[in-house]
Amino acid sequence: MKILITGSKGQLGRTLIKLKPTKAKIFAMNRNNFNMLDIPNCLKVIRSINPDWIVNCGAFTNVDLAESNKEVAMEVNYHAPKAFAKEMKDLGGRFLQISTDYVFDGLRPNMKPYTTNDKKSPLGIYGISKAKAEDFIEDIFLGTNKGIILRTSWILAPFGSNFLLKILNLLLKNKEIKVVNDQIGSPTNIYSLAEVCWKIIELNNLEIIFNENKNGILHWQDNGQTNWYEIALKIRNFGKEIDLINYNTQVTPISTFDYPTPAKRPAFSVLDCNSAKRVLDHKGIDWRCGLEKIMKQIHLDKNNKFYINPNYKI
Numbered sequence: 150m151k152i153l154i155t156g157s158k159g160q161l162g163r164t165l166i167k168l169k170p171t172k173a174k175i176f177a178m179n180r181n182n183f184n185m186l187d188i189p190n191c192l193k194v195i196r197s198i199n200p201d202w203i204v205n206c207g208a209f210t211n212v213d214l215a216e217s218n219k220e221v222a223m224e225v226n227y228h229a230p231k232a233f234a235k236e237m238k239d240l241g242g243r244f245l246q247i248s249t250d251y252v253f254d255g256l257r258p259n260m261k262p263y264t265t266n267d268k269k270s271p272l273g274i275y276g277i278s279k280a281k282a283e284d285f286i287e288d289i290f291l292g293t294n295k296g297i298i299l300r301t302s303w304i305l306a307p308f309g310s311n312f313l314l315k316i317l318n319l320l321l322k323n324k325e326i327k328v329v330n331d332q333i334g335s336p337t338n339i340y341s342l343a344e345v346c347w348k349i350i351e352l353n354n355l356e357i358i359f360n361e362n363k364n365g366i367l368h369w370q371d372n373g374q375t376n377w378y379e380i381a382l383k384i385r386n387f388g389k390e391i392d393l394i395n396y397n398t399q400v401t402p403i404s405t406f407d408y409p410t411p412a413k414r415p416a417f418s419v420l421d422c423n424s425a426k427r428v429l430d431h432k433g434i435d436w437r438c439g440l441e442k443i444m445k446q447i448h449l450d451k452n453n454k455f456y457i458n459p460n461y462k463i
């Protein structure tokens with residue numbers, strides 16, 4: 150089975166390759182051989198490979214920077230996946246689009262987890278660009294059972310740009326850090342997310358996904374709900390427990406109001422993952438266990454730089 154992975158040097162792309170099943174032949178695309186700002190060239194590459202699946206992990210993921218780089222964000226997050234999806238529809242292949250909880254506005258009455266059938270209402274450019282890509286993919290693959298949208302949230306990995314590594318670096322350098330406690334959601338450990346992608350690709354019958362949601366949307370994040378402050382506390386406490394850090398940095402909760410950012414974020418973005426759990430026969434793990442699993446892969450060198458062993462085992 151030929152699998153073309155875009156954004157293959159990103160957090161999910163790298164982990165998908167690490168966890169690849171033996172029968173999957175990977176075509177790893179990155180900015181050099183597959184610049185998503187050069188769509189005609191990407192289409193040529195897709196045609197020449199004629200993959201069974203594209204897993205579209207490539208994205209403009211800096212939510213704040215997207216606000217001041219609207220055109221590039223729209224090109225990478227909307228126009229590129231739109232063109233790739235259309236090409237795959239013509240070629241008869243399957244498409245797995247990775248999407249986000251930021252397609253929701255977080256103004257959920259009763260704080261009930263968002264289901265795959267809830268209406269999208271993004272707050273910022275990143276969310277808008279991803280929501281537009283979803284809309285196109287839903288439409289073009291409608292009735293074919295070949296286009297899947299997997300929404301996830303707050304990815305944590307032992308490498309790349311994510312909250313865990315940002316907090317670890319801040320803990321090293323500060324006596325006190327302030328972290329917002331009024332955005333409710335759940336982190337997603339990168340290993341579970343990659344496993345879920347492979348489970349989707351390996352399903353014999355994709356129809357069962359469409360029986361749950363006719364647009365082929367699934368949700369995945371770790372179990373339980375929390376906020377960024379609680380995650381930061383857990384990082385500090387577990388970091389000390391495993392001797393990754395030995396500082397007594399104070400972690401102080403603050404409100405989103407006191408931590409203004411260029412992009413608005415949903416105040417609540419817990420996703421209902423039950424249909425994914427059912428169709429993929431996967432229970433998921435508590436977010437704290439997911440975080441611990443990742444933190445155990447991280448080491449600190451003598452120059453105070455966090456790193457992972459390139460031959461790390463999962």
Ligand SMILES: NC(=O)c1ccc[n+]([C@@H]2O[C@H](COP(=O)([O-])OP(=O)(O)OC[C@H]3O[C@@H](n4cnc5c(N)ncnc54)[C@H](OP(=O)(O)O)[C@@H]3O)[C@@H](O)[C@H]2O)c1
Binds near residue numbers: 247
């Ligand atoms: N990270 C999260 O918390 C989060 C949450 C919800 C959903 N998601 C979604 O999950 C997916 C995977 O995210 P991730 O965390 O793995 O993201 P990531 O680590 O930021 O990786 C994104 C990849 O896309 C590549 N990319 C960006 N612009 C490109 C371009 N013009 N041409 C080719 N490649 C380009 C980046 O390449 P460079 O490294 O060269 O920049 C990077 O390798 C994305 O679709 C994202 O929207 C992420």
